[in-house]
Amino acid sequence: xxxxxxxxxxxxxxxxxxxxxxxxxxxxxxxxxxxxxxxxxxxxxxxxxxxxxxxxxxxxxxxxxxxxxxxxxxxxxxxxxxxxxxxxxxxxxxxxxxxxxxxxxxxxxxxxxxxxxxxxxxxxxxxxxxxxxxxxxxxxxxxxxxxxxxxxxxxxxxxxxxxxxxxxxxxxxxxxxxxxxxxxxxxxxxxxxxxxxxxxxxxxxxxxxxxxxxxxxxxxxxxxxxxxxxxxxxxxxxxxxxxxxxxxxxxxxxxxxxxxxxxxxxxxxxxxxxxxxxxxxxxxx
Amino acid sequence: xxxxxxxxxxxxxxxxxxxxxxxxxxxxxxxxxxxxxxxxxxxxxxxxxxxxxxxxxxxxxxxxxxxxxxxxxxxxxxxxxxxxxxxxxxxxxxxxxxxxxxxxxxxxxxxxxxxxxxxxxxxxxxxxxxxxxxxxxxxxxxxxxxxxxxxxxxxxxxxxxxxxxxxxxxxxxxxxxxxxxxxxxxxxxxxxxxxxxxxxxxxxxxxxxxxxxxxxxxxxxxxxxxxxxxxxxxxxxxxxxxxxxxxxxxxxxxxxxxxxxxxxxxxxxxxxxxxxxxxxxxxxx
Numbered sequence: 001x002x003x004x005x006x007x008x009x010x011x012x013x014x015x016x017x018x019x020x021x022x023x024x025x026x027x028x029x030x031x032x033x034x035x036x037x038x039x040x041x042x043x044x045x046x047x048x049x050x051x052x053x054x055x056x057x058x059x060x061x062x063x064x065x066x067x068x069x070x071x072x073x074x075x076x077x078x079x080x081x082x083x084x085x086x087x088x089x090x091x092x093x094x095x096x097x098x099x100x101x102x103x104x105x106x107x108x109x110x111x112x113x114x115x116x117x118x119x120x121x122x123x124x125x126x127x128x129x130x131x132x133x134x135x136x137x138x139x140x141x142x143x144x145x146x147x148x149x150x151x152x153x154x155x156x157x158x159x160x161x162x163x164x165x166x167x168x169x170x171x172x173x174x175x176x177x178x179x180x181x182x183x184x185x186x187x188x189x190x191x192x193x194x195x196x197x198x199x200x201x202x203x204x205x206x207x208x209x210x211x212x213x214x215x216x217x218x219x220x221x222x223x224x225x226x227x228x229x230x231x232x233x234x235x236x237x238x239x240x241x242x243x244x245x246x247x248x249x250x251x252x253x254x255x256x257x258x259x260x261x262x263x264x265x266x267x268x269x270x271x272x273x274x275x276x277x278x279x280x281x282x283x284x285x
Numbered sequence: 286x287x288x289x290x291x292x293x294x295x296x297x298x299x300x301x302x303x304x305x306x307x308x309x310x311x312x313x314x315x316x317x318x319x320x321x322x323x324x325x326x327x328x329x330x331x332x333x334x335x336x337x338x339x340x341x342x343x344x345x346x347x348x349x350x351x352x353x354x355x356x357x358x359x360x361x362x363x364x365x366x367x368x369x370x371x372x373x374x375x376x377x378x379x380x381x382x383x384x385x386x387x388x389x390x391x392x393x394x395x396x397x398x399x400x401x402x403x404x405x406x407x408x409x410x411x412x413x414x415x416x417x418x419x420x421x422x423x424x425x426x427x428x429x430x431x432x433x434x435x436x437x438x439x440x441x442x443x444x445x446x447x448x449x450x451x452x453x454x455x456x457x458x459x460x461x462x463x464x465x466x467x468x469x470x471x472x473x474x475x476x477x478x479x480x481x482x483x484x485x486x487x488x489x490x491x492x493x494x495x496x497x498x499x500x501x502x503x504x505x506x507x508x509x510x511x512x513x514x515x516x517x518x519x520x521x522x523x524x525x526x527x528x529x530x531x532x533x534x535x536x537x538x539x540x541x542x543x544x545x546x547x548x549x550x551x552x553x554x555x556x557x558x559x560x561x562x563x564x565x566x567x568x569x570x
Contacts, residue, residue: 257341
C-alpha cells in the first residue's frame with residue numbers, strides 16, 4: 001500500500017507536459033501558470049519544424065507522437081496539446097494511444113463558443129489545416145446541432161505577428177482581407193483558433209466591434225486541465241501562505257531549434273523568469 | 286579498362302540531384318531543364334519542415350545532410366543546392382564532406398551581380414538566415430572588394446506568394462515596406478536571393494524601375510552546373526535530331542509532405558509533365 005501511495009504522491013508532483021509547433025502555445029502555458037500556479041510545466045516548442053498549419057495530417061501526427069514520447073521521458077502526469085492544428089489532427093489518435101490524461105485546445109474552445117453565441121452562428125479562424133479539418137464544426141455540432149459554424153483560414157496572421165507587424169497599418173488590411181466575410185455575417189462569437197491569435201486580439205476586436213465575442217481557447221483549456229487533473233486526483237495542492245514563495249512551480253522549456261530567440265519571447269509572455277531554454281533533437285524520439 | 290569506361294558511362298547517364306526546403310527550388314530545376322534538356326533530375330523538396338529561412342545553421346545543416354544522403358541513394362552524379370538558405374549555411378560544410386560535384390545558388394548569383402553593377406553597389410534580398418549569414422557580401426567581396434553589398438531580409442514575401450497574394454494590392458505595400466531603403470539607395474543590381482522571389486519579379490521591377498537590374502540566380506546556377514559537369518566530363522550528350530523525343534530526360538520528384546499539392550505547383554512551373562510526386566520520410570536518412 002505504501003508503495004502505491006508513494007507512486008500516487010510522485011504522480012501528483014509530476015509536471016504537466018505542454019507542446020506546440022512553436023511559441024504560440026506559450027499563451028496556453030501562461031493561462032495554466034495563472035490558474036494552476038502549483039503545477040510544474042515541461043514545455044516543448046517544435047521550432048525546427050514550425051509551422052504545422054500548412055502540413056498534412058500524417059506529418060502532424062508523426063511529429064506529435066515524437067513529442068509525446070519526449071515528454072514521457074520527463075515523466076509528465078498529463079499532456080496539453082497547446083496547438084490547434086495538432087489538437088485538430090493528432091489528438092484523437094494520441095488519446096487512443098496514451099495512458100495518461102491528455103487535453104487539446106479545440107474542445108474547450110468549442111464549448112466556450114457554443115456558450116457565447118446567442119444568434120447560433122459561430123466563426124472559427126485558424127490555420128489551413130485546422131479549418132480544413134472541420135473539427136470545430138464537429139465538436140460544436142455535438143454540443144448543439146442547431147449552431148452553424150463558419151471557418152476561415154488566415155495563414156498570414158502568424159508570419160505577420162512573428163515579423164512584428166501586429167500594430168502596422170498592413171495588419172488591419174490583412175484582418176479586413178480575411179475577416180470581412182465574418183464581419184458581414186450573423187456570427188456573434190469568433191474562436192481565435194490558433195495560439196498566436198490572442199496576440200492580435202485587440203486589433204481583431206477593433207475591426208469586428210463589440211457585437212462579436214472573441215473566444216480564446218487558451219483560458220478555457222487551462223480550466224479544462226484543472227477539471228481533468230481533479231477528476232484523476234492529480235491536482236497538486238497549492239502551498240499554504242506560510243510557506244516560502246521561493247519554491248514556486250518550475251517551468252522547463254525545450255525547443256528543437258533557436259533556444260535564445262525562444263527564451264526572449266517566453267520572458268516577454270510568461271509570468272515567471274525563464275533562465276534557460278534547452279534544445280532537443282526531437283527526431284530521435 | 287572496359288569496367289572503368291562502363292562506370293564512367295553510367296556516371297554520365299546518372300541523374301542530377303536538386304533540393305530545396307520546398308517548392309521554390311523548382312525555379313532552378315526549370316532553368317536546368319531548359320539549359321540541359323538531356324539531364325535526368327531527381328528533385329527533393331522538404332515540405333514537412335519548410336521553411337528553412339527562419340531556422341538555425343545547425344538545423345539547416347542537419348536537414349541538408351539527410352537530404353544529401355537520400356539523393357545519394359538515387360545515385361546522383363552531382364547535387365544542386367537550389368535553396369539560398371541551405372547554400373548560404375550548409376554548402377561550405379557539405380562540399381568538404383561529399384565526393385561528387387556540388388553547387389549552390391549563391392556563388393552563381395554573386396558573380397552575376399558583380400558583373401551587373403556599374404555603381405559598385407549591390408542589394409541582396411532573401412530570408413532572415415540568408416541575409417544574416419552575410420554570404421553574398423563575402424562572395425561578392427572575393428570577386429571585387431570595391432563592391433558594397435546591402436542585405437535586406439523579406440520574411441513575408443514567401444508566405445504571401447504561397448497564399449496567392451502576389452498580384453494583390455497588399456503585395457505592393459509589402460514590397461514598399463521591405464524595399465524602400467533599396468529604392469532610395471545607389472544600388473543598381475539586386476539579387477533575388479530566395480528561390481521564391483523570381484515569382485515576384487514583375488512586381489519588384491514595377492516598384493524599383495529600370496535603373497535596378499534584377500539578378501535571378503536560378504539561370505546563373507544552371508549555367509554553373511553546365512560548367513561543373515563539363516569540367517568533370519559528366520555532361521550527358523543531347524540526343525541527335527533523328528532520335529525519338531519520347532525518351533526525353535526524366536524528372537523524379539520527391540517531397541517529405543503533401544505530394545499532391547506539390548505536383549500541382551510543379552506542373553504549373555516545369556516544362557515537363559509530372560505524373561507523380563513521391564513521399565519520403567527524410568528523417569530516416
